[in-house]
Amino acid sequence: MVTGSAELDTVLELAPEWAQLVRNFAQESNARSAAEFLSKVGAKAIYLKALSLGDAQSRFVHMLQAHYYQPMLQKMLSANQNLRRFLSQRRVGADEMKGQVVSLSVDITQKLIATLNKQLSQKEEDGFKVLLPAYVQRSVHNAVIDYIRQETTWERQTLQDMNLDPQQEDPRTAVADDVGYTPEHKALSREQVTQLNELRRHLESMLKEPGAPVEALTVVDCIFGMGLTPHSVSGEEMTMRECCDKLKIQAETMARRIARCQVLLDKGLDLVRRKIYKDLPGIAEAWQRGLNVNIASRRELAQQLGLTEGEVDRCIKGRQFSGTEELIERGVITRQRLPELTSKGMVAAFVPVDLNSATTRDLIDIVGMPKEKAIRIVAERPFQKAEELVERKILTKDELANYTKRGAVARNRPADAKRLDLNRASQQDLEQCGIDARNAEVIVKTRPFLTWSEVEEFLGAEASCWHALRQKFFLGLSPG
Amino acid sequence: MFNEAKISKEVVRLSQFRTRQTGVPLKDELARHLVQEAIYSADPESGLLLDEDAAYSSNDSLVSAFGVNDVMVNGKRIDVRAVEEDGRITIARELIGTGYMTAGTMAVSLDQNEGGKVIAFIPAAQWQAADREATQPTLSLKVVAASEFDLVKTIEALPLAPASTPHTAAASTDLMKFMADKTDMPIDAQRKLVNGTLANNQSWSQLREVVSMWSKGKVQAVLADGATWNSRVEKIAEMAAPKFKRLAKEDIERIVAKLGESYGGQPESPAFRKALISTLTKEELTKLVSGATLKKASDVADAVLSGRAVSEAVKEIARNPVAVQIAGHIKRNRDKMGEFVDATTQEILGAFPQMSMQAVYSTHKATPAGHSLEPVNEALKMLYAGELAKNARDLDDELSNL
Numbered sequence: 001m002v003t004g005s006a007e008l009d010t011v012l013e014l015a016p017e018w019a020q021l022v023r024n025f026a027q028e029s030n031a032r033s034a035a036e037f038l039s040k041v042g043a044k045a046i047y048l049k050a051l052s053l054g055d056a057q058s059r060f061v062h063m064l065q066a067h068y069y070q071p072m073l074q075k076m077l078s079a080n081q082n083l084r085r086f087l088s089q090r091r092v093g094a095d096e097m098k099g100q101v102v103s104l105s106v107d108i109t110q111k112l113i114a115t116l117n118k119q120l121s122q123k124e125e126d127g128f129k130v131l132l133p134a135y136v137q138r139s140v141h142n143a144v145i146d147y148i149r150q151e152t153t154w155e156r157q158t159l160q161d162m163n164l165d166p167q168q169e170d171p172r173t174a175v176a177d178d179v180g181y182t183p184e185h186k187a188l189s190r191e192q193v194t195q196l197n198e199l200r201r202h203l204e205s206m207l208k209e210p211g212a213p214v215e216a217l218t219v220v221d222c223i224f225g226m227g228l229t230p231h232s233v234s235g236e237e238m239t240m241r242e243c244c245d246k247l248k249i250q251a252e253t254m255a256r257r258i259a260r261c262q263v264l265l266d267k268g269l270d271l272v273r274r275k276i277y278k279d280l281p282g283i284a285e286a287w288q289r290g291l292n293v294n295i296a297s298r299r300e301l302a303q304q305l306g307l308t309e310g311e312v313d314r315c316i317k318g319r320q321f322s323g324t325e326e327l328i329e330r331g332v333i334t335r336q337r338l339p340e341l342t343s344k345g346m347v348a349a350f351v352p353v354d355l356n357s358a359t360t361r362d363l364i365d366i367v368g369m370p371k372e373k374a375i376r377i378v379a380e381r382p383f384q385k386a387e388e389l390v391e392r393k394i395l396t397k398d399e400l401a402n403y404t405k406r407g408a409v410a411r412n413r414p415a416d417a418k419r420l421d422l423n424r425a426s427q428q429d430l431e432q433c434g435i436d437a438r439n440a441e442v443i444v445k446t447r448p449f450l451t452w453s454e455v456e457e458f459l460g461a462e463a464s465c466w467h468a469l470r471q472k473f474f475l476g477l478s479p480g
Numbered sequence: 481m482f483n484e485a486k487i488s489k490e491v492v493r494l495s496q497f498r499t500r501q502t503g504v505p506l507k508d509e510l511a512r513h514l515v516q517e518a519i520y521s522a523d524p525e526s527g528l529l530l531d532e533d534a535a536y537s538s539n540d541s542l543v544s545a546f547g548v549n550d551v552m553v554n555g556k557r558i559d560v561r562a563v564e565e566d567g568r569i570t571i572a573r574e575l576i577g578t579g580y581m582t583a584g585t586m587a588v589s590l591d592q593n594e595g596g597k598v599i600a601f602i603p604a605a606q607w608q609a610a611d612r613e614a615t616q617p618t619l620s621l622k623v624v625a626a627s628e629f630d631l632v633k634t635i636e637a638l639p640l641a642p643a644s645t646p647h648t649a650a651a652s653t654d655l656m657k658f659m660a661d662k663t664d665m666p667i668d669a670q671r672k673l674v675n676g677t678l679a680n681n682q683s684w685s686q687l688r689e690v691v692s693m694w695s696k697g698k699v700q701a702v703l704a705d706g707a708t709w710n711s712r713v714e715k716i717a718e719m720a721a722p723k724f725k726r727l728a729k730e731d732i733e734r735i736v737a738k739l740g741e742s743y744g745g746q747p748e749s750p751a752f753r754k755a756l757i758s759t760l761t762k763e764e765l766t767k768l769v770s771g772a773t774l775k776k777a778s779d780v781a782d783a784v785l786s787g788r789a790v791s792e793a794v795k796e797i798a799r800n801p802v803a804v805q806i807a808g809h810i811k812r813n814r815d816k817m818g819e820f821v822d823a824t825t826q827e828i829l830g831a832f833p834q835m836s837m838q839a840v841y842s843t844h845k846a847t848p849a850g851h852s853l854e855p856v857n858e859a860l861k862m863l864y865a866g867e868l869a870k871n872a873r874d875l876d877d878e879l880s881n882l
Contacts, residue, residue, distance in 0.1 A: 079531070079532045079533040080532060081532050081538050082490075082491060082494055085494050085497075085498065086494060089494075089497060129524050129525065132524040132525065132527070133524075133527075133529055134522070134524035134525075134526065134527055134528060134529055135524040137520065137529060137530065138520045138521070138524065141516075141517075141520045145488050145490050145491070148490040148494075149488075149489075149490055152490065152493070186705070186708050187744075187745070187746060188705060188708070188709055188740070188744060188745025188746070189744055189745070190740065190741055190742060190743060190744045190745075192705065192745065193709060193737075193740035193741050193744060193745045194740075194741040195702075196702075196705060196706045196709045196710075196740075196745075197709075197737045197738075197740070197741065199702070199706055200706065200710065200737075220703065224700075224703040224704055224706070224707045225707040225711070226703065226706055226707050226710055227707070227710045227711065227714060228710075234707060234710035234711040234713075234714050235707055235708060235710065235711025235712075235714075235715075236711075237704075237707065253566075255564070255565035255566045256566055258565060259564060259565065259566045259568075269696060269699055269700070269703075270661075270663075272699055272703065273660055273661070273694065273696070273699045274660060274661040274663070276660070276694075276699065276702070277656075277660030277661050277694065278661070283702055284693035284694065284698075287698060287701060287702055287705075288692065288693075320749070322742070322743045322744050322749060322751050322752070323742075323743075323744065348744075349744050349745070349746070350743070350744050350746045350748070350749035350751075350752070351746065352746055352748035352749075385877070386880070404750060404880070405750045407748070407749070409748050409880050442592055442594065445489055445594070446489065446492055446493075446496075446593065446594075450500070451704075454496065454506075457506055457507070457593065458592060458593050459592070460565075460592065
């Protein structure tokens, strides 16, 4: 071995005139990696060398594939924040993430090599650009976005199928939890309710304190729809524009009014945070991300919480539980196990399972129905009320009582039926409801939205379509 | 022009998700992505290379705690901010004069969050000058768009980020204080804490724990849940109020809120519904009767709530069939669920002709006609209790469909 590095020897074999460069490099940096050496040599020199080679060109390109592109791509992909965030949202583990990086780097390398070969065959003067790190960086970015696009499309198509085969792995466990795909959306545990009641009392008394920053707190009240002051209605969040109108926040332009409202909102949020820090420390604990035993999969119960096989069986069979204490009362776990399981994030919050929209899997796993019943219900819905299942001889009275106890409800929302789901409506539907083409396009492109404030962030507070949007649409919590 | 770019839908979605967690403005997150996109689309020969690992903005905790929003290009750390609709950009004062803000800020004008362009660069010195005059916790500067802004040349002219100098890592208690309530913390102490934390990546895991408890995103999530819960309490109270006329709506709300502390926040839960109806019925009964009769009326209500017929439950608990029969006739002669009032002698006497059998009926408290009012009134109250419970049962269905 000439250099003490098999990689560098391979380079030298193909480019013996670089011998001095290689020796200097090896001595200076004590480095043995061909990738570092090639980076130092630079794209232009590498390209010219490749052009000068005859039969050995393909070996040289092959060497570049292994010792130039692959290491550079793996480094760039590992550092790529979009990819990391996308995979971590889907709870992909570190090993699996590394595997994905390798797989993507192989794909991109092949594409880059194909482009390089094309440049070499045509002897393009600026063909060296394919070897520039900035070019590789752009290729990585584009490949990651393509990968995310394909994965997201697959998720949406899969999740829109409400009849997931219960025997298969639930795909929801591997998709982002950024939208309320699952029935636990807005499920509040008793610990959280206790804290929320306390918070309400504190906020009410803050609003009555002499000299209190009422304006800032009122903005918080309106934006979140807390229902603490006469200006807001509980559960009905306001956009910035609506809040400005409601509270008569004055400024020369709408932009300034919004800016003033934002300042007040930030001030109000800081006040609330300070109050929580000083007087409601229990909130921090109650809002730690937990695993709800009423909806968790068998695997999550065993792996995340460390429940034994027997505990998992009893838990799934006994669903649902109103609180963690109930798991002890009903013999699912022993009292000694509770502190350990709580520290691992175990919570028990009842979740209603709507017979008119739940997946087959939810009906089986949460409500405890046999597969055949669940499939039949999904096929024969909607139901105006739960009793209709008995009238239509799908369930017996006793079965219905049992499933109701376990969380089955039949939601029937005529108010929503008159409005369209903004997260699902087609661009045509939007335009027919009076939304101009430009805004309709933005909505379709950027949804799903969780709140109206998010819609406002995209359309701008001055969009002329606000009235139509608020009157004719609701924000459905489903994949858009 | 390399200072213009589009942001892909996928990046927008990732940004939305991230800002929900970190609680920082979506516009700033998108502005940073726009700068990155502009760098990706620059001529590769310009040699602009992003080092995403070295950017503080890749760390959610640092973003959430300090509002850092930087890109690291060729060893240069550049802060990025979106220009607001009023033409200004805003930054937290504690970042000025720290190792984070050595170069300056790229100002980005967004177009409906789909794309936009970098319009100006604010050097760190300009922020420092503004900071000397500042009194508020944030600094805001009016941005004047450069006529021909050249992103590549601007970046090339920037100084390299200084090598990280050793700083004492911030104490956990100071971080918590900073996150939750920094109003009493002098600005210099805040900057020391920012520098100390940024320079010591060993302290980032500690910061993550603090942020998970006290971030803006967490407060917003709690408030959103608070709105949901307040709305549920109000809706339930509105549904229940017509059935429990003696209870004020505020009393019902108080009862609902308290029950949530035992059964969780979902009124669809059968345990929640059962406890709610039982509690409201008993509260209503305490306004109607007292003493031993209250106990009996509660028993009747319980029996009816568990599915028994009103007449059966009353007969079993009252143990005076004649009084029950009289009370039944009186009740039928009155409005169905009118306000309860004691029976009058006239009503009792009026009931007899309707009974199938004339009862031999006398007690120690005889009416002028020789009949007692007390057992009849007691039975009447029990009938009202039963009717109340029967009506309350309807609430069960309504709640399951909330």
